[in-house]
Structures are given as structure tokens and as C-alpha cells.
Amino acid sequence: MENTGPSTKQGATFLVVANRLPVDRIVREDGKVDWQTAPGGLVTALEPVMKQRGGAWVGWHGAPDEEVEAFEHDGYTVEPVPLSAEEVEEYYEGFSNATLWPLYHDAVAFPEFHREWFDAYERVNQRFAERAAEVAADGASVWVQDYQLQLVPRMLRELRPDLNIGFFLHIPFPPMELFQQLPWRRQIIEGLLGSDLVGFQMPGGASNFLRLVRRRTEHKVDRDRAIVKRNGDHECVARAYPISIDSKSFSDLAQAEETKAEAQELLEELGHPSMIVLGVDRLDYTKGLRQRVRAMGELFEEGKLDPNEVVFLQIATPSRERVEEYRRLRDDIDLLVGRINSQIGGVGRPPIVYRHQSFPRATLAAMYQLADIMLVTPLRDGMNLVAKEYLACHSGPDGALVLSEFAGAARELRQAYMVNPYDLDGMKEAIMHAATDPQREKRRRFRALKKQVAENDISKWADRFLSDLDDHGKGPARGKTSADETPSMHFVDGEQTSQG
Ligand code: ADQ
Numbered sequence: 001m002e003n004t005g006p007s008t009k010q011g012a013t014f015l016v017v018a019n020r021l022p023v024d025r026i027v028r029e030d031g032k033v034d035w036q037t038a039p040g041g042l043v044t045a046l047e048p049v050m051k052q053r054g055g056a057w058v059g060w061h062g063a064p065d066e067e068v069e070a071f072e073h074d075g076y077t078v079e080p081v082p083l084s085a086e087e088v089e090e091y092y093e094g095f096s097n098a099t100l101w102p103l104y105h106d107a108v109a110f111p112e113f114h115r116e117w118f119d120a121y122e123r124v125n126q127r128f129a130e131r132a133a134e135v136a137a138d139g140a141s142v143w144v145q146d147y148q149l150q151l152v153p154r155m156l157r158e159l160r161p162d163l164n165i166g167f168f169l170h171i172p173f174p175p176m177e178l179f180q181q182l183p184w185r186r187q188i189i190e191g192l193l194g195s196d197l198v199g200f201q202m203p204g205g206a207s208n209f210l211r212l213v214r215r216r217t218e219h220k221v222d223r224d225r226a227i228v229k230r231n232g233d234h235e236c237v238a239r240a241y242p243i244s245i246d247s248k249s250f251s252d253l254a255q256a257e258e259t260k261a262e263a264q265e266l267l268e269e270l271g272h273p274s275m276i277v278l279g280v281d282r283l284d285y286t287k288g289l290r291q292r293v294r295a296m297g298e299l300f301e302e303g304k305l306d307p308n309e310v311v312f313l314q315i316a317t318p319s320r321e322r323v324e325e326y327r328r329l330r331d332d333i334d335l336l337v338g339r340i341n342s343q344i345g346g347v348g349r350p351p352i353v354y355r356h357q358s359f360p361r362a363t364l365a366a367m368y369q370l371a372d373i374m375l376v377t378p379l380r381d382g383m384n385l386v387a388k389e390y391l392a393c394h395s396g397p398d399g400a401l402v403l404s405e406f407a408g409a410a411r412e413l414r415q416a417y418m419v420n421p422y423d424l425d426g427m428k429e430a431i432m433h434a435a436t437d438p439q440r441e442k443r444r445r446f447r448a449l450k451k452q453v454a455e456n457d458i459s460k461w462a463d464r465f466l467s468d469l470d471d472h473g474k475g476p477a478r479g480k481t482s483a484d485e486t487p488s489m490h491f492v493d494g495e496q497t498s499q500g
Pocket of ligand 1: 041042316385
């Protein structure tokens with residue numbers, strides 16, 4: 001991948017615009033200010049892209065009521081956008097995480113609709129658009145990220161019609177029947193239509209979106225694109241680009257001597273069990289933790305898994321703790337794990353080792369190395385990078401991935417042991433299947449899965465998206481080619497689903 005976007009005096013020729021910067025500003029106990037990598041899938045995915053391409057990353061720095069100057073970081077410019085405490089509450093915790101997040105994830109929690117939250121969302125989106133407009137060079141490519149910023153593409157196009165504007169949604173795009181609940185559905189669709197290219201994790205997301213455009217707006221839809229008639233026509237192409245990870249750097253990390261030593265220490269701490277079952281998630285109700293812990297608890301209770309031999313290690317990163325649903329989930333999991341451990345455990349190590357904390361990437365890699373079975377069982381997930389990280393890091397030939405049908409990753413990782421996380425008995429069966437499958441069969445599945453992740457990494461994903469953006473964009477920095485020259489499908493196969 002060439003370095004297409006250094007910052008210049010005239011502005012950056014490549015920009016990422018995301019709610020959060022890849023680094024959080026933290027103030028240490030001694031008052032010293034420091035920056036540390038922000039957790040979450042978006043940063044894991046985009047940081048390597050940015051390091052390679054250079055340019056500018058526009059986003060919030062994670063601390064409210066604070067203006068921070070732009071600075072250089074890892075070869076690109078960080079452009080912090082300020083948010084007030086009230087905006088964090090209404091735009092971020094409110095509209096983004098208590099309205100859009102549950103609505104886009106099959107309404108697995110009840111979405112709340114408040115007009116003042118949307119007002120804040122609009123105001124903050126405008127601020128992001130203005131900052132991007134200020135720092136982008138003529139004809140630059142701007143890549144807007146995720147559900148917090150869906151109004152930015154249109155706002156940005158109005159400010160800077162010369163730019164190539166791409167948008168990528170990291171979470172599912174819901175079916176029309178659900179999306180239509182949203183009182184501000186028209187603004188969101190029009191916001192996204194400001195893009196030259198809108199990317200989704202799944203083909204179903206792209207078709208859900210185009211169906212809405214056809215039914216709910218006056219714009220024409222032709223195959224995979226909407227023809228938007230406003231301020232001069234433009235075409236907005238909608239396609240699937242399943243995201244991945246920097247596979248090589250994860251597998252190198254897992255192979256490093258320090259990581260292997262850390263894995264040995266961990267094994268010691270766990271008392272050398274004969275089987276380690278692992279879960280790694282942000283503590284989020286979409287990740288299916290309640291169901292997973294119950295399934296494992298029942299397997300221990302019924303004696304199908306021996307607590308002296310098997311340990312279930314569940315890591316949950318604290319997340320969105322000021323949102324009510326998340327606090328409730330945290331309490332539920334604490335209670336559930338406590339109950340199971342007190343009923344089943346002996347005096348030694350408990351059957352469920354639960355850690356509610358964030359770990360350095362090297363420690364996660366050590367855990368992935370050790371895990372005989374990886375449980376990834378979300379109720380709904382755009383992709384789920386943890387599944388791919390496990391496959392990149394686990395080097396033994398006998399790993400096993402138990403994967404929810406409702407994770408985007410299930411579409412590519414077909415050799416996983418698939419589960420419907422709502423079906424507790426089915427999930428227990430799949431876990432036992434993974435635990436008892438003959439070695440030959442396990443190895444066959446695992447080899448195929450590892451190959452998939454090694455061959456489809458994050459740079460392939462970014463290159464595909466950005467080269468399509470170059471093809472469809474209209475800025476003078478990139479030549480426009482005939483849309484018909486580009487193959488219209490970029491996903492693994494052409495199957496269409498109703499979920500995005
Ligand atoms: P997330 O919902 O954040 O991402 P996921 O894709 O699983 O979900 O990424 C989580 C990231 O956080 C992983 O890189 C993982 O290693 C890291 N992480 C998890 N637990 C951790 C811990 N205890 N300590 C440190 N790091 C931890 C959103 C969408 C996903 C989509 C991604 C990328 O919801 O569906 O895959 O964006 O598009």
C-alpha cells in the first residue's frame with residue numbers, strides 16, 4: 001500500500017473521521033498527561049491503516065470540556081475535536097449508544113428516542129464535518145467512520161464538494177422494519193447519501209440501505225448505487241467490505257518470546273488445567289455474555305465438563321459504564337459468575353475465572369495462544385474481531401472456534417462450530433462438539449479458518465475500500481473511472497441476507 005496521504009501545509013490528502021481518536025488523553029495521579037491506545041474494534045482495525053498511509057485522524061480525545069491542540073502521532077496528525085460534558089451525555093451516551101446502538105443490533109435492548117439527544121447528535125456531527133473541511137486538502141479522500149457520524153457525509157459535501165467522501169459502518173445496518181422506528185430516519189439516510197461510497201460489513205446491510213433509499217426517498221436506485229439529485233447529481237455506491245485485522249502483526253506478537261513466557265505464567269496461575277475455554281469481549285449486551293456464562297455454568301453443573309480439568313476464562317473490558325443497560329449487565333454477570341462458582345467450585349481455583357478489566361494486546365495474545373476453545377457468541381455483531389484475533393494468534397493445530405451465526409464473521413468463517421446464542425441447549429451441544437471432536441476433524445476446520453484470516457487482512461480491506469472510493473469519488477486528486485468498470489460485488493460470495 002503506498003503512502004498516499006501525508007499532511008501538507010495545504011492540508012491532508014487522506015483523512016479518517018471517527019468519533020474517537022485512536023488514543024485517549026489520560027491524566028496520571030501525579031498530574032502528568034499521557035496518551036494511551038483507546039480500546040475497541042474500530043481502533044484495532046484502523047490504526048495500522050493510518051500508520052501506513054499517513055494523513056490526519058479527526059476525532060474526540062475522550063475527555064469532556066477540554067480543547068486539545070493537534071499533534072503528530074505515529075506518522076500522522078491527530079486532530080482532536082472537543083465535546084462538552086452535556087454533549088457526551090446526549091450525543092454519545094444518549095443518541096449513539098442508547099438509541100442507535102440497540103436499534104441497529106436487532107433491538108436486543110430497548111432503543112430510547114429523545115429529541116434533545118438528536119439535536120446534540122446533529123450539532124456534534126456538524127462540528128466534525130467542519131473540522132474535516134478545515135484540514136482536508138483539495139480533492140482529498142475523507143473516510144468517515146461508524147454510527148456516531150452518519151450525518152457527516154452530507155454536511156461535509158455541502159461544505160466541500162471537491163472531496164471524495166467514503167463512509168464505513170462497523171455495526172449491522174438493520175432491516176427496514178426496524179430502522180423505520182427512528183423518528184429521524186430521513187436525516188440519517190440523507191446524511192449517508194452524502195457519501196460517494198458507503199461500506200457495510202455484510203451484503204445484507206448494503207441491500208437494507210438501498211431498499212430504504214428506494215422506499216423512503218425520491219432518489220433513484222440502480223443496482224448497487226443511489227443516484228442523488230441535489231446540488232448537482234452524484235452517485236452513492238453501497239457495498240459490503242467485511243473488515244479484518246492486521247493478521248501478521250497479531251501472529252508475530254503471539255509468537256514473541258515474551259508472549260510465550262506470559263502464556264506459561266498464566267497457565268501456572270490457572271493450575272495447568274487440561275482444557276482452557278476463553279471468552280474476550282467488551283462488556284456489552286450484544287455480545288451474549290449472559291447466555292454464554294449460563295451455558296458454561298450448566299455444563300459444569302451437569303458434570304459434562306469437569307471443573308477440576310476445565311477452566312472457563314472470561315475477560316470483559318469495561319465499556320460505556322454510564323449507560324444504564326451496561327451497569328445492569330455488569331451486575332448480572334457478577335452475580336451469575338459468583339453463583340456458579342460458589343455452587344460448583346471446590347476450595348481451589350473456581351471453574352469460571354472472570355476478569356472485568358482491559359489487558360494489553362500481548363496479554364490477550366498469550367490468552368489466545370492457550371485457549372483450546374474460543375467462545376464468540378454475540379446476539380448480533382457487525383463482524384467481531386476477537387474471532388479473527390484468536391485465529392491469527394493460536395498457533396497449535398487443535399484450536400476450536402465456537403461462533404454465533406449472528407456475528408458478521410460467521411459469513412467468512414464457515415468452518416467454525418456455529419451456534420444460535422439464543423438456544424442454550426444448542427450452544428451447550430456445540431461447545432461439547434468442539435471439546436470432543438476427533439483431532440483430525442478439528443485440525444481440518446482450524447487450518448481452513450486460519451488460512452481465511454491470514455489471506456484476508458486489514459490492508460486488503462482498506463485497499464479495496466479506498467480504491468473503490470478513488471474510482472467513484474469526484475475530487476480532482478483522483479481520476480474518476482466509469483462505475484461499470486468496477487465489479488459490483490466485493491464480498492465473499494453474492495448471497496443476500498436481510499440482516500446487515
Ligand atoms: P467492537 O464491538 O468493539 O467493535 P470487536 O470487533 O470484537 O467488537 O472488537 C473488540 C476489540 O477490543 C478487539 O480488538 C479486542 O481485542 C479488544 N478487546 C476486547 N476485550 C479486551 C480486553 N479485556 N482488553 C483489551 N482489549 C480488549 C465494532 C463492532 C464489531 C466490528 C468492529 C470493527 O461492534 O462488530 O468487528 O467494530 O469493525
